[in-house]
Amino acid sequence: MTIKSNAASVRFDAVTKAFGDVVAVDQISLLIEPGKLVTLLGPSGCGKTTTLRLIAGLEMATGGQIFIGDRDVTKLPATDRDVAMVFQSYALFPHMTVGENVAYGLKVSGVKKPDAQARSQDALNLVGLADLGDRMPSELSGGQQQRVAVARALVLEPQVLLFDEPLSNLDAKLRRRVREEIREIQQNLGLTVIYVTHDQEEALAVSDDIVVMNNAVIAQIGTPRELYEVPSDAFVADFIGEANILDCEIESVAGDMAQVRLGDIVMQLPALNLAPGPAQLAIRPRRVDLHAEAVAETLPGTLLKATYVGTHMEYRIETAHGEIFAISGDVDDLHHANSEIRVGFRDPGPVLIPAA
Amino acid sequence: MNKFVALWLAVGLIGFFVLPWYTTDDAFVSFTWLRDGWPLDADYAPAIIQIFAHGKIWLAPLILFFAAVVPVLRGNPSDRLFAATLTFAGAGGLVFLLLQGFTIGIAGWEYASLEALFGPVERQFGMGAGAVLVAAAFLFLLTQGFAARGYVGGDLFVAGSIGLIIALITAFVFFPVSRILVSAFQDNQGVYAFSLFAEKISDSKIWGLRCLSENVSCGVAWNSLMLAVSVGIGSTLLGLAFALVTTRARLKMGKAFRVLTVLPIITPPFVIGLAMILLFGRAGVVTQFMASTFDIPPTRWIYGFTGIWLAQMLAFTPIAFLVLIGVVEGVSPSMEEAAQTLRADAWTTFSTVSFPLMRPGLANAFLLGFIESMADFGNPFVLGGNYGVLSTEIFFAIVGAQNDQGGAAVLAIVLLAFTLTAFYVQRRWVGKKSYVTVTGKGDAGLHAMLPKRLTWLIFAIVIPWTFMMLVIYCMVMFGGFVETWGRDHSFTMRHYADAFSVTTGEHGLIWSGAAWNSFWTTISISAIAAPLTAGLGLLTAYLLVRQRFAGREAFEFGTMLSFAIPGTVIGISYILAFNIPPLELTGTGIILIICFMFRNMPVGLRAGVAAMSQLDKNLDEASLTLGANSFTTVRNVILPLLRPAIAAALVFSFVRAITSVSAVIFLVSADYHMATAYIIGRVENGDYGLAIAYSSVLILVMLAAVSLVQLVISRRKLGRRTAVAGAEQAGAVAT
């Protein structure tokens, strides 16, 4: 394999981007280690694509500094940055063959033709399109076009590889396969990859780290597991997977642990630097237990709806603290709608987050 | 070492130390300046010698601005000092260059107050090659300064292009136009008189509405407006019909149609009008036939609105066609296919998807038709009868018995107001909707067939129209071979011999025909102007569509301005502006080329804008992130995808350069005589035979050029299936 990695880190130093009055990216600071795949995740309009384009040099920051490796690239145009990007629309040049598309970056950087051809063939091999170099992009399927776009970006051996929602035009099955391929290539080559998506499942599946963005700022940075298990606020908790958000009271804090009261239940949970007073609990649906009979440390409730979805059961329960959504792997021992029920939480289960 | 700074510094220094500073007659190109006393002779000396040997000491400070650049030669573009230095040196140098040019002219100081202050100075002539290089160097140093500050994303090519176009438009549009518009506020003695302006602009000859109640002519403003709107709508619809026929009807003769539709565009002015008179005039062939067969009394209906409208429709439909064909082809087939799969029938697909997608193109076509009609001079001149329009009134205000330049300027302002309003309305109508249909995703669909009803309607329009065109062109071709057109129809080759005879002498061929001189000048000037015009137009389109920068709106306005102003006004304003230093261009071929560039550039611009707004921006961005700079991106990605627009722009600029009249009349000189000016002289003299013969030859030459361009660069290569190959490939695509 002749495609190498020149992976470099990416650093944001209080970067701001405003379009007129609209602030798309607000004072973001961020460090992405070399060789990592980091996802920018968030709802539409949260600024994730703008952040990616700032790295690419397709947008110019209105404030702050951007570094790739040790180099300050803040004012450098896209051309002069050692990055490559895979676009949502793939942006394959419709007037060039697949081979010409892949070799394009090499050609414009002045690589000799035989070298360029050999290297683009390597890249096509890597994405499994060895024989399609002479086709026109319009003659390929969506998945193939997508892989051409990846090959075209890879062949330049960029310091950073950027993906802008690369899978959104593919069907679900293909999406899973392609994202695994991307992850595999990234890990094999040790590339620095920054990946924009609004699909949390995709993000969890491929990332080393995830940067969750909301309203032009970073909501939380962490590994998939950290984000899932210790969301820092209600937004993250709800955006990554699903979560029940319940109001609670921190009664006291001792060291790292807090004593938390939710109705009749009193729990010892990691304090996460919160002070005594009102707070919220984020609880994953799979961390909720349902009991038909009265058990200590549970909440009373009424089962509103039970849905059988094959692999598991989904329940909606009305309690004094709000509606709770629960998932149970037990599809044999069923609870029935409209029955009185007790709701308990596993350990680890509830996570403290600041009050809204 | 920063190679861009070094390059432009070198260019500037060559301009300053080597090349002749002032204009040097034909000597510059023939290189006679090299042996005729350069570098010491006062006529050919470079700036440095002019300073020391010929007393032009005011040129000396320029060297300081170059010196200022030297310290940053090794500088880092992200350094603040780098940007500041380049900005200062570039701007300072330019300003100083202009200042000395405008204050010291052919009679020394231009302003008595300066003479009193500094004492008398030597006189100087217009800027020459040296000065132009120095100006360019300062300009591009300035734009590099801006780029280094992060303007337009720090892109040198984009910053340089913007700077270049702004400089050119300022020099060759705003400057001359302001010279003539100022005269709207002056009386004939050059004294400012605003009350006179108020009186002239509210004249009932311009705004009169008595035609609504009585049988008199309306004001020329209303006449022009009505004509332009009807021509704009008519030519857009007809152009659309032709575009649909050639692209969608899957005709065997589609190619032939293409050629036929552009025929009027390559017809020198007056010719269509004359042919129409000979056909439909009171003594015309058709009229006489109708009179003798059906007893319809001959009338003069062709003179007036109807006649002008017909002639302009004939003349301007091809423009709409050229704009629309790219748009019609550019509509993504998969969107039409999508509509069809959503159970839309052919008619619904066309009316709800294809047609709305063509909207920007339609708006552009209308705008062009409208403006062309407003500024057209030839057709109203021949066929106008008593129907006065602004363009003819402007012409006769200047050259007619009144010699009222101020009056012409007032009419020009009215005309300009109309065209700019049209421009604004068009912008509002197109709005901000996205019409991207060529995306980076391969698009392998087939264009939808036209609905049946529409097909018949289109054929019902296109076929008679085509027939009429054929008749007119037969008339024209025929006219060159008869003794006296419309009178004595005995066959002769006399007119061709008069114009294009070639005899052999002792030194080989002698081009003895009367037309050769103007013919060669016309062809070479147009051939030089065409690529420059198309390039300028497309570059501007690229900047407008693809780049965000401060002052974009004003920039766009400036590019449309020279197109919106009638040729007569441009012609006169060019003489006013470029007859004296610092830009002394009258009597040269350059002034013609420049005039063509800025008059015709908006066509390439509109075609480019329409085509480029259908190109997914991600394509350029992909190229940029792959390490191509914006210039390479334009060359490798955008231009190949814009082939139809380029073809249109090239063809159109070439052809318009050959066929333009009103501006050219004032700018031709003894050494640079243009074909149209020659033909008009013949027409004025009633010598239609030679005029027609000459026009026929020009038509053939242009036809050859058009075909060549069409052949070399026309269709986009997008890998869309053709109807035949479609079925076979459908399987392959489904992977």
Add this chain to the structure above:
Amino acid sequence: MKKQITFIVGGLAAAWLAGTPALAAEKLTLYCSPQIEWCNLMVEAFEKETGIDVAMTRKSSGETFAQIKAEARNPKGDVWWGGTGDPHLQAAEEGLTEEYTSPVFDKLHPWAQNQAKSASMKTVGIYAGALGIGYNKELLAAKGLPAPESWADLAKPEYKGEVQIANPNSSGTSYTTLATLVQIMGEDEAFDLMKAMHKNVNQYTKSGSAPIKAAARGETTIGITFMHDMVTQVVNGFPIEIVAPTEGTGYEIGSMSIIKNARNMESAKKFYDFALNADIQTRAREAKAYQVPSNSGATPPDESPDLTKLKLIDYDFAKYGSSAERKRLLKRWDDEVGSLPR
């Protein structure tokens, strides 16, 4: 970089076409307003006789006047030869032309000398042409109309929609007609006639000679222009009949001026003298020019209307050529004639 290359190529192309007025000694830039054949004839003959290189541009007199005015601060032309006299007089009035008295001056017809004197020698007459009425005899016969004989006839109702004349606002020819009528019958009467004629006029053309061309091709029956333009149509084989109005008629004096601050003043004067010679004026016929030459020694073309047999009025060029009078008459024409319904 391509941009630079483009610039250089552009620069070379620009340079190739660059050219400013020359420094070579024997040269002449001629602005010529009559038909091109006549201009060519003059240039060839002059070059042959003097060896001076002539750069000639042909533009109509209105265009030339506009150009000379625009170029006033840096004149490019040397001599303006031909074209109707009014713009020449106007140029003289605005100080755009140079005073000069040719040694041949004494040999000129009195009307040509008067033209010069009224402009303090800043212009001179080189030919004269009288106004007339032309009609298409075939069309007239087909419609069974009587031939017009006088200006007054043109107002007769039977010619409704059959007469064409230029708009005096745009055409010097038509203004000359207007001034002629005023001088023949007095201003109010002249305007009454024109108002009566208005119903007969099918079009006020922009260009002065257009009416007779339209008549030649049968687009109108009667046209009012200069007689020498009618002669051209007759020679071209069109069925045009020329009428000298019984009330008398006015005329134009084609003129020549030297442009002020001409770059080649010596050559300009040589041309000036040359153009007034009898020999060259006699040769005008070769170029199908049928005006009457101003040198009394020159022979007018056979086809030319004989001025001595016409009832020529004593046209007051000084009065009717002045801007003020022109403006007043044109305004009155606009108000009383041009705006009439038809």
